[in-house]
Amino acid sequence: MAQLSSVAGIPIGTIKFYLREGLLPAGERTSPNQADYDERHLRRLRLIRGLIEVGRLSIVEARRVVDAIDSDIGLAETFEVAQHTVSEQVDAVDLDRGALDLVDAAMTGWRVSEDNPGRLAAARVIGTFLAIGQPDERGWLARYAEAALLAADADLDEIESRPDREAQAETVIVGTVLGDALFAALRRAAQEHATSLRYGTESDGAG
């Protein structure tokens, strides 16, 4: 375990905690106080840390998605587990009907179930916009929907590139949990770029 800790750069206390919480499978015991950990343990350890520290999942949420990887459920169901884990529960009855109509209009032609957590969460955001008097005058919502389709297609291509079910399930989980953080980060960089293009503000030009 000391070696695993040193290679992964993760404290032994954290590894023991993950083991106790059932997030990391136990190593193969070779003596009463010695166990063997292999490459799989290392990868899983890094996955768990990424989900918790970068993806901001709770221990319970991390265990739920890791269990989905280790199960034999299909990809659609794995997506469902991932989506429900990272999405805030929004109750349809609390939503502004006008906001829901706007979201459905932006998704015209999409095959999306009525209880898709994303559909409801999007309506909640748009409801907030409407409540504070922010009109959508330049097709903001529709353009976000278009961008979301690009990202979702990239997600599926990435998943299809994986060699087997377990690797695909892992990509579903990681892509769902960390994809939000990646897009949010890139949007901030893109905002600086677009602002600089339009208004000629200064930039160090790292890109």
Added chain:
Amino acid sequence: MAQLSSVAGIPIGTIKFYLREGLLPAGERTSPNQADYDERHLRRLRLIRGLIEVGRLSIVEARRVVDAIDSDIGLAETFEVAQHTVSEQVDAVDLDRGALDLVDAAMTGWRVSEDNPGRLAAARVIGTFLAIGQPDERGWLARYAEAALLAADADLDEIESRPDREAQAETVIVGTVLGDALFAALRRAAQEHATSLRYGTESDGAG
């Protein structure tokens, strides 16, 4: 205040809390225990609630961005306040150099400063991907960058549609804080749609 609470659908206790925390300006006092609140108070109240409840800002963060709206700083600076408020602080020295190079390659031609919080946060996500052995085989990162540019352009068009500096600053703040939640939500719906198109899974077809 009772009337403001009833129109906004926000408890009096919450309104008093926002007033005490300096998030909401005091109403015009008409008697020792009576104050007038107008349309501006109502909008501001809804904005604060949206930032905190939907955007998940802390009180301190909400005050920081509301102060930016009420100041006379320019749009670029307002963006900076918004971005730094919603972005996790990532220290460049903690980042994998290879991950940073990949992010810069995906942003080729972009005018982005080296310390843009999005650039660093994106490198942190990609570093996690690399650490858990998730290769980027189908241009996932580059396609996310392309989607982010679409969103950023939509953001700027939306901001430009506003009539004055204060309204524009408000859109900068709201778009930055709630845009992440909106895109994440739409991506989930788009994933269901794209999965359904490719693999023909069942759907209620709300869209």
